[in-house]
Amino acid sequence: MAIANQRPRNYYYKKYRIAYAFIAPTLIGMIVMHFIPILQGIYMSFLSLNNYTLSQYLGAPMVWFQNYYDVLLNPSSPIRIGLLQSVRNTIIYTVLVTTGQIGLGMIVALMLNLEFPGRSFVRTLFLFSWIVPTYVTGILWGFMWQQSIGIINIILVDWLHLLPTKPFWLVGPNTIWAIIVPTIWRYWPMSMIMLLAGLQNISAELYDAVKIDGANRWTSFWKITWPLLRPVWMIQVLFGMIYNVYSFNIVIMMFGNGAGFPGEWGDLMMTNIFRNSFMRWDFGVGAATSVILLMFMIMAVNIWFRFYKKAEESV
Amino acid sequence: MNKWIRYGILALSLMTFLVFSGCSKASKEGASSKTTEVTLWVMPNSLEPVNDLEKVLEGFHKTHPNIKIKITSLDWGAAWVRITTAAVSGDAPDIVQLGTTWVAAISSMGALSDLTTQVNKIGGASHFLPSIWKTSSIEGSNKITAIPWFVDARAMYYRTDVFNKLGLTKSDISTWAGFQAALDKINKANLMIDGKKVAPLGIPGKNDWNVVHNLAPWIWNAGGDFLSADYKKSSLNTPETAQGLAYYISLVTKGYVTRACLEKNTAQIENDFNNGTFAVIFDGSNELRGLTTSPEQGGAEDTYVAKRFDIAPYPQGPKGKSTFMGGSNLAIFKGSKNKEAAWEVIKYLTSKEPQVEYCKRSGFMPSVVEAFDDPYFSEDSRRAIYKEAVKDGRAYPSVPSWGLIEPILARRFGIMWDYVLEAKDGFGLTEINKLLGLADKEVVSILEKNK
Numbered sequence: 001m002a003i004a005n006q007r008p009r010n011y012y013y014k015k016y017r018i019a020y021a022f023i024a025p026t027l028i029g030m031i032v033m034h035f036i037p038i039l040q041g042i043y044m045s046f047l048s049l050n051n052y053t054l055s056q057y058l059g060a061p062m063v064w065f066q067n068y069y070d071v072l073l074n075p076s077s078p079i080r081i082g083l084l085q086s087v088r089n090t091i092i093y094t095v096l097v098t099t100g101q102i103g104l105g106m107i108v109a110l111m112l113n114l115e116f117p118g119r120s121f122v123r124t125l126f127l128f129s130w131i132v133p134t135y136v137t138g139i140l141w142g143f144m145w146q147q148s149i150g151i152i153n154i155i156l157v158d159w160l161h162l163l164p165t166k167p168f169w170l171v172g173p174n175t176i177w178a179i180i181v182p183t184i185w186r187y188w189p190m191s192m193i194m195l196l197a198g199l200q201n202i203s204a205e206l207y208d209a210v211k212i213d214g215a216n217r218w219t220s221f222w223k224i225t226w227p228l229l230r231p232v233w234m235i236q237v238l239f240g241m242i243y244n245v246y247s248f249n250i251v252i253m254m255f256g257n258g259a260g261f262p263g264e265w266g267d268l269m270m271t272n273i274f275r276n277s278f279m280r281w282d283f284g285v286g287a288a289t290s291v292i293l294l295m296f297m298i299m300a301v302n303i304w305f306r307f308y309k310k311a312e313e314s315v
Numbered sequence: 316m317n318k319w320i321r322y323g324i325l326a327l328s329l330m331t332f333l334v335f336s337g338c339s340k341a342s343k344e345g346a347s348s349k350t351t352e353v354t355l356w357v358m359p360n361s362l363e364p365v366n367d368l369e370k371v372l373e374g375f376h377k378t379h380p381n382i383k384i385k386i387t388s389l390d391w392g393a394a395w396v397r398i399t400t401a402a403v404s405g406d407a408p409d410i411v412q413l414g415t416t417w418v419a420a421i422s423s424m425g426a427l428s429d430l431t432t433q434v435n436k437i438g439g440a441s442h443f444l445p446s447i448w449k450t451s452s453i454e455g456s457n458k459i460t461a462i463p464w465f466v467d468a469r470a471m472y473y474r475t476d477v478f479n480k481l482g483l484t485k486s487d488i489s490t491w492a493g494f495q496a497a498l499d500k501i502n503k504a505n506l507m508i509d510g511k512k513v514a515p516l517g518i519p520g521k522n523d524w525n526v527v528h529n530l531a532p533w534i535w536n537a538g539g540d541f542l543s544a545d546y547k548k549s550s551l552n553t554p555e556t557a558q559g560l561a562y563y564i565s566l567v568t569k570g571y572v573t574r575a576c577l578e579k580n581t582a583q584i585e586n587d588f589n590n591g592t593f594a595v596i597f598d599g600s601n602e603l604r605g606l607t608t609s610p611e612q613g614g615a616e617d618t619y620v621a622k623r624f625d626i627a628p629y630p631q632g633p634k635g636k637s638t639f640m641g642g643s644n645l646a647i648f649k650g651s652k653n654k655e656a657a658w659e660v661i662k663y664l665t666s667k668e669p670q671v672e673y674c675k676r677s678g679f680m681p682s683v684v685e686a687f688d689d690p691y692f693s694e695d696s697r698r699a700i701y702k703e704a705v706k707d708g709r710a711y712p713s714v715p716s717w718g719l720i721e722p723i724l725a726r727r728f729g730i731m732w733d734y735v736l737e738a739k740d741g742f743g744l745t746e747i748n749k750l751l752g753l754a755d756k757e758v759v760s761i762l763e764k765n766k
Contacts, residue, residue, distance in 0.1 A: 050765075051715060054403050055424045078760045081723065142522075148575040170522065170578040172733050260522035260580075261729035278396050279722040280761075281420070 038294070045287035054281065067288035079276055079285045085264050086272040090245060093180055093268060097247075098240030100184035102233055105191025110225075112192070113199045123196075130189035138253025141182040145169035145254075170255070175266035179251050183244065191236050198232035199225065230311045238304050245297060246270055269293055351656045352383045354408035356398070358643070360465070361677040362613045364388040371673045375663045382656045391524065401648070402426035409651040410660060412643045415450035416711050418461040420718030421646070422453050427460040428647040433658050434459050437665070446640055446708045447682050454546065454713045461644035462661050463682035465674065467599045468704045469532065469629070469638045476623040477501060477513055477594040485627050488595075491536075491562060494630040498571040501594045509591050509619045516566055517584045517593035520577030521729035527721055529597070530728060531639045534559035535709055536632025541724070546714045547762065552755040557747050559632065564731075568741045577732045589615040597629070600701045604678025607695075626697040628704050640708030642682065680705055716765045720758055727754040 013020070046064055047053075053060035070077035112123055132140075144151050146169075153166040169178040202225065210220045226233075248270040255262040262271060269289075277286030361367040365386045372384055387408070389397055395417070401407035402424055413421060421427060440448050447463040471488070478484065481500050488494045501515040519525060534540065539556030542549060550556065566572055576584060581598070588596045589606065596602075606621045608614025615621055629638050645664065647657045663669055670686035673679075680701050681687060692702045711717050731750055735742045 051420050051423055051718065052765075054399070055426060057403055076756075076760050076763075078719075078723065078757065078764060081757050081760075082726065146575075147578060148573075168574075168578060168736060171520065171736050173737075255522045260524075260526065261726040263521070263733050264730055275722055275726070278399070280719045281399070282719075282764075 041287050042291055044283060045291045047284045047287075049283040049287070051281040054283070060284070063284065067284045068292070070285055071288050071292060077285075078280065079282065079289065082264070082267055082272060083289075086267040086269050089176060089265060089267055090269045092176060093183070093247065094241060094244040096180050097183045097187070097244045098237060100180070101188040101191045101240060102195075102236050104184060104188040105193075105195050105236070106233070108188070108192045109195035109199055110221075112196055123193075126192065127189045129185050130187070132186065134186060134249035135253045137182050137186045138250040141178070141185075141250070142170070142254040145178045147171075171263065173265045175263045179254065179262070179266055179268075182250055182254070183247060186250070187240070187243070191233075191240075194232055194236060195229060198229045202228050227314075230314075231308075234304070234308050234311055238301065238308075241300060241304070242297065245293070248274065350381045350383050351653050352385055353410060353653050353656050353660055354385045354387070355410040355412075355660065356387050356389055356394075356401075356408045357412045358391050358394055358414075359388055360412075360643070360679065367676040368673070371664070371669050371676065372660075374669065375660065379656075379659055379663075382659060384660060405650045407648040407650055409647060409653050409657040411646055411648060412464065413461050413646055414643055415447070415463075415641050415713075416721060417718055418450050418644055418646070419453045419713045419715045422456075422458075422460040423715035426649055428649050428651065428654060429458045429460065430462060430647065430658070430661075431457065431459045433662070434462060437662060442665070442684065443682050444684060444705055444708075446705065446710060447642060450642075450644060450710050450713050452713065453715060461646040462665055464643050464645045464664060465670075465677065465679040466640060466642040466682050466705055466708070467601075467679055468640045468642075468701055468708050469528075469597050469599055470700050470704050471595060471597055471627045471629060472588065472602060472624055473595045473627060474513070474593075474620060474623055475625050476508060477506060478625075480504075480506065485625065488627055488630055490631045491633070495562075495566070495569075495571075498566065498595070499569070502569075502571055506594075511591040513594050514573045514592060515571040515594050517576055517588055517596045518566070518572055519579055519581045519584045520732045522578060523580040525581050526725045526728050528639045528641065530560065530563060531709070531711075532597075532629050532637055533563040533632070535637045536629065536635045537562065538632075538634030541720070541758070542712055542714075542717075546712050546716070549755045549758040549762065551751050551758060552748075555634070557744060557751055560747050560751070561744055562632075564735055564742050564747065567735055568738075574736055577736055589618050589620055591618070591620050599678075600680050600698070601678030603695075603697055603701075604675075626700045628700060628707070635707075637707050637709040638704045640705065640710045642679065716761060719761050719765065723757050723761060724754060727757060 008014075040058070043058065045067055046062055047058070047060040048063045048066070049057070049060045071079050071083070074080065108126060112119060112126075129137075147153060147166050150169070152169065156162050157164075157166050167174055169175070206224050206228075207220055210224060215223065247268055251262050251266060251268055251271050252274070255266060261267070261275075273286050273289050273293075276289065277283050355368075357364055357368060365388050368386055369384075375382075375384075391414075394414075398411055398413070398417075398421065401411070402421060403426075407426075434442075434451075443451070443463050444466065447466050451461055451463055452459045473488065478497075481504055483497050483500065486493075488497050498515040501513065506513040518529060523529075531541075534556050537555050537559030539553055539559045540550045541556075567574070567577070579587070584593075584596055585598060585602055585605070587593060588598075588602075603626065605614050606618075606624065607616055609616050629636055645661045647654055647661070651657055664673070665683055667683060667685050667689070670681040670683045671689045671691055674681050674686070675691060680692075686692075687702055691698070693699050711721070727750065734746065734750070738746065
């Protein structure tokens with residue numbers, strides 16, 4: 001402590017000058033692209049920003065917490081139309097997609113961790129769905145889910161005879177599956193590639209050791225692979241949670257390229273906020289909903305971080 | 316030393332002043348001799364939106380060599396957001412195409428130029444179709460902000476081979492009762508034509524831009540409406556609106572419409588009709604253009620159906636025979652620096668010859684009365700139906716709140732098709748009234764907020 005105090009005040013600045021220079025572009029980028037828009041969004045959430053006041057933009061009349069009241073407590077506010085359904089759908093969607101993509105990613109990663117000819121080719125092939133842009137995924141699956149001529153029903157009903165009649169996927173409660181499955185399909189390769197990298201870091205000796213102790217593959221997976229990969233899949237859980245809560249493209253493209261309403265079982269938070277902000281021109285209320293969502297996400301990430309810290313300490 | 320710095324600064328500021336004043340003079344001189352560039356945003360109104368419009372504007376360039384026009388085509392899906400952003404940021408084009416239902420909302424933002432004086436010089440209201448002229452300003456305002464450019468009206472397309480086979484005629488489908496009886500006859504006949512089973516009627520469901528437009532004529536023709544006469548109250552929760560909706564939905568529940576239609580959009584239904592799947596559809600005049608255009612130019616003239624179809628107006632309901640009428644208008648942004656040149660462009664596009672030419676390319680109908688005198692609109696008896704239909708055409712009220720109400724209605728009526736599909740024992744008046752009650756509450760909440 002005494003030595004540190006003797007150093008000149010700008011000692012650290014001088015010592016790490018080059019590091020600061022390297023960080024600066026990212027920092028500036030973050031401030032311009034993230035922090036300023038977030039602050040502006042929070043400010044907008046206190047404004048009555050609709051089609052009458054839009055031309056005044058940030059000079060629109062201040063209504064303080066009225067927008068928050070409308071979102072959370074006012075049952076006759078237009079923002080409340082379908083809000084709870086989109087909250088419910090977003091929760092179901094996020095949980096199932098995140099679980100699905102990590103689960104599928106894990107299974108394929110375990111398979112690709114085995115030595116077999118053509119392994120790198122298969123690995124590259126599996127990455128294809130990740131390369132497809134999300135809006136293309138939405139359009140493509142929109143065609144595939146069609147009731148009478150869609151390939152999914154043709155496979156399920158005409159070829160495999162798994163179902164007696166062709167169900168509707170884009171209309172009614174099945175809509176939730178119509179948005180969950182393509183999202184898993186789009187994102188599982190990312191989980192797979194990260195888990196595979198993690199798997200390759202686990203020493204083979206550990207598996208040999210438990211084998212001698214009489215463990216089968218199932219036990220060795222749950223006793224060795226799963227706990228040792230915890231930092232990897234926990235990061236995946238975090239990414240999955242954030243990506244999926246803010247999911248937009250696949251849903252909006254699947255239901256008529258933004259033309260239609262995805263339905264009571266297809267509407268997510270983002271499509272709801274988009275509709276209220278950009279189609280119904282209630283930017284203040286849209287911003288308030290976004291801020292509330294942001295608060296929830298900060299809380300969720302905090303909870304996640306506690307688990308992650310524990311996991312890191314145990315590893 | 317200090318003295319030299321002072322002189323230096325003085326010399327520098329003098330030079331800067333001279334450079335800038337020189338620049339501004341040069342640019343002023345340049346402007347008078349240079350051509351003006353007018354920027355124009357349009358939506359894909361035809362297969363080649365920019366190319367087609369450039370062809371129509373060739374005549375303009377001959378008479379106005381000093382005005383250049385830069386056309387940008389926006390997707391309908393992105394247009395609403397782009398135009399709103401442009402209106403707020405000021406980074407806007409000179410001229411913008413606006414869907415008729417958007418005019419009031421964007422005008423209410425104060426982003427559009429007042430064109431009243433200019434439009435009066437070319438004849439004002441009398442120059443345009445009365446039904447579409449209503450969309451040129453906010454209802455009740457005397458400020459004209461968006462000049463009608465073209466009209467999108469709807470009519471009924473039916474297969475003449477199916478009708479001939481079953482002994483049906485055009486007059487059989489002129490009323491609601493007759494229309495239903497004809498559909499029933501087609502349904503029972505179980506026709507297979509050209510290798511395809513012919514379903515009586517094709518209508519798009521919820522994943523479509525036209526969810527509300529498709530319902531509107533049925534609601535209006537039953538005497539119902541969306542808003543009250545003074546546009547201050549909702550009139551959704553009325554027996555007439557319910558009756559109109561009930562009739563339309565019954566066409567589905569009675570099996571005249573295959574349920575698979577309900578997940579399709581207008582383009583898919585059109586395509587299915589062209590391929591022989593339906594006996595009847597309702598569509599805009601651009602479908603007629605499609606069926607009379609060669610495949611090389613993106614049409615479906617070569618199909619079996621293209622040689623065997625006719626057009627009829629909407630069947631007469633208990634209280635009327637209106638068709639839905641939309642279309643697009645042209646407006647000049649307030650921030651435009653080339654207002655005079657921009658007005659010249661709009662004046663040209665709303666004169667007779669360019670109107671006819673653009674309609675030939677886009678398939679829409681003109682907004683200008685004298686354009687209808689062109690033989691193009693009467694020589695084909697099918698196009699003549701549209702010429703008549705636009706007289707009975709009805710547009711949504713041009714009030715600022717409509718832009719906000721429409722997405723709410725599109726959502727509610729979209730869900731309606733979900734319910735219709737799931738309903739095991741039909742979807743009768745009880746269910747419809749419940750649905751209209753919810754829609755009414757939602758519209759009231761918008762009206763309350765926008766008082």
